[in-house]
Amino acid sequence: MSSVAQIRSRYQNTKRTDFAATTRTAGRPRHRALEDQLASLKREHDDLRRAMYEAAQVQRRLCGPRHLRAGPYEFASEIFPVRHLSGDFITLMQIEGDLVFAIGDIAGKGLMAAMWFTDVIGMIRRQMTTVGDPAAALSAVNRDLLLTGLEVPLATLFLARVNLENGELTYCNAGHPPALLLRENSEVEELRAGGPVLGALSAASFANGSERLCPGNTLLAYSDGIPECRNESGVEFGAKGLLNAARTFSGCKPSVMLFSVLAAVEDFAGSRRREDDVALVVLHRFGSYKKY
Numbered sequence: 001m002s003s004v005a006q007i008r009s010r011y012q013n014t015k016r017t018d019f020a021a022t023t024r025t026a027g028r029p030r031h032r033a034l035e036d037q038l039a040s041l042k043r044e045h046d047d048l049r050r051a052m053y054e055a056a057q058v059q060r061r062l063c064g065p066r067h068l069r070a071g072p073y074e075f076a077s078e079i080f081p082v083r084h085l086s087g088d089f090i091t092l093m094q095i096e097g098d099l100v101f102a103i104g105d106i107a108g109k110g111l112m113a114a115m116w117f118t119d120v121i122g123m124i125r126r127q128m129t130t131v132g133d134p135a136a137a138l139s140a141v142n143r144d145l146l147l148t149g150l151e152v153p154l155a156t157l158f159l160a161r162v163n164l165e166n167g168e169l170t171y172c173n174a175g176h177p178p179a180l181l182l183r184e185n186s187e188v189e190e191l192r193a194g195g196p197v198l199g200a201l202s203a204a205s206f207a208n209g210s211e212r213l214c215p216g217n218t219l220l221a222y223s224d225g226i227p228e229c230r231n232e233s234g235v236e237f238g239a240k241g242l243l244n245a246a247r248t249f250s251g252c253k254p255s256v257m258l259f260s261v262l263a264a265v266e267d268f269a270g271s272r273r274r275e276d277d278v279a280l281v282v283l284h285r286f287g288s289y290k291k292y
Contacts, residue, residue, distance in 0.1 A: 065092060067255055070099060071164055072215065072286045076254040077103075078262065080278045088223045088279035091121045093128070099164055100128055103221045103281050104157035104176065116153055120145075120198075124159065134159040134172035135206040138195065142174070142206075145199045155198040158191070158221050167213040167285055172206050174198050177224050180243065182250060184216035188243060215287040218257070220246055225276035229265050237268050254282040 068075040077090045087106040094100065102124050106116050123144055127137035138159060145152045158179050160171040171179070173194030181189040193209025213219060222242065229237040245264040249257045258280055265278070 068092060068099075070094070073099065073162070073164060073213075073283065074254045074286070075099065075101065075281070075283050076258045077101075077281045078258060078279070080262070080274075082225075082274050082277050086117075086277045086279070088225065088277040089117055089121060090279055090281060091124060093125060095128060095132060095161070097164060099162045099283075100160070101221075101281060101283070102157055102159040103223065103279055104155055105223045105225075105277070105279070106155045107153040116155070120155060120157075124157075128159070128161075132161070133208065134161055134170055135194070135208040138172050138174050138198065138206045139204070142198045142204055143202070146202050152199040154200055156224075157198060158194075160219075160221070162213060162283070167215075167217075169211045169213050169219070171209050171211075173209070174206065177222060177227065177239070179219055179221040180246065181211055181213070182218040182220065182246060183214070186247070213283070213285045215285055217285055218246070218250060218254070219281075219283040220261075221281040221283075223277060223279040225274070225278040226261075226265055226280065228276060229269050229274060229278070230272055231268055232270050232272050237265055241265075241268060254284045257284075258282045 065075075066077055075092065077092070079086050079088055079090060081088070088104070089106070090101065090103050092099075092101045102121075104120065106120060120141070123141045124137065127140045128134075131137055131140065138157065141157075145155075155174075156176040157174040158171065158176040159174070160169060160179070162169050169181075171191055171193070173179070173192055175195070175197030178190035178192045181191060183189070189211065191209055191211065193207055195206035196204050220242070226242055227237055227239045231237075241264075242261065245261045246257070248264075249260040252260060261282075262278070262280060
C-alpha cells in the first residue's frame with residue numbers, strides 16, 4: 001500500500017505534467033500567430049524595398065542620359081544617393097541645338113526630397129523651353145515654387161546653356177556650389193553668378209553669368225555632398241580636394257574623369273559612411289570631333 005506522502009507526490013507530478021502539456025498546447029497557436037506576423041512584416045518590408053528600388057531607377061531615368069556626345073562635346077554625369085532616393089538631381093536636354101543641363105540639390109534626403117524631384121525638374125524643363133534663358137527660367141521656377149502655397153523645401157541649382165557651335169556658356173547659379181571651369185593652361189574659374197537659393201524669397205532676382213568653353217576646357221558641376229564628405233578624422237574633402245582630383249584626371253575622357261573623381265572621394269572617406277547625396281557632372285570640349 002502506498003503511503004500518503006507517495007500518493008501526494010504522484011498527484012503533484014501528474015498535475016505538473018498536465019499543466020506543462022496544457023501550456024504547450026495553448027502556446028502553439030500563439031507561436032504560429034507570431035510566426036505569421038513576422039512573415040507578414042517581412043513581406044511588407046521586402047515590398048517596400050522593392051518599391052523604393054524601382055522608384056530610384058525611375059528617378060535616375062528621369063534625370064536624362066548619363067552620357068551624351070554632341071559634336072566635339074562630351075557630357076557625363078552620375079548620382080549616388082545616401083539612401084535609395086536622392087535629393088540631388090541632374091537634368092539634360094537640347095534646345096534649338098544648344099545643350100542645356102542643370103544640377104541641383106533639394107534640401108533633405110530620401111523620400112521627402114525625392115517627392116519634389118519631378119516637380120522641380122518639370123519646372124526647369126518647361127521654363128527653359130519657354131524662355132530659353134537660365135536667369136529668367138530660375139526666376140520663374142522660384143516664383144512657381146512659392147505660389148504652390150505649400151511648405152516647399154529650399155533648393156540650390158546650377159543651370160547652364162551651351163552653344164555647341166561656338167562654346168558660349170550662359171549660366172545661372174541659385175545658391176549652388178560654384179561649378180569649376182578648367183582651362184588648358186591649368187587656370188580655374190568658379191562660376192558663381194546667379195542669385196539665392198530657390199523657394200526662399202519671393203522678390204529674389206537672378207542674373208546670368210557667361211564664359212566660353214574653349215577646345216580642351218572642362219566644366220565640373222557638383223553637389224555639396226562631394227566637398228562636405230568627411231574622412232574618419234572628420235576632415236572634409238573640400239573644394240580643394242575636388243580640384244586636385246579633377247586636375248589629376250584632367251587628361252581623361254569625361255566618363256573616366258567622372259568616376260575617377262568619385263573614386264577619389266570614396267577613398268578619402270575610407271570607412272566613414274557618407275552623410276549626403278552625391279552628384280557630379282563633367283562636360284568637356286575636345287579640339288575636334290576626331291579626337292573621340
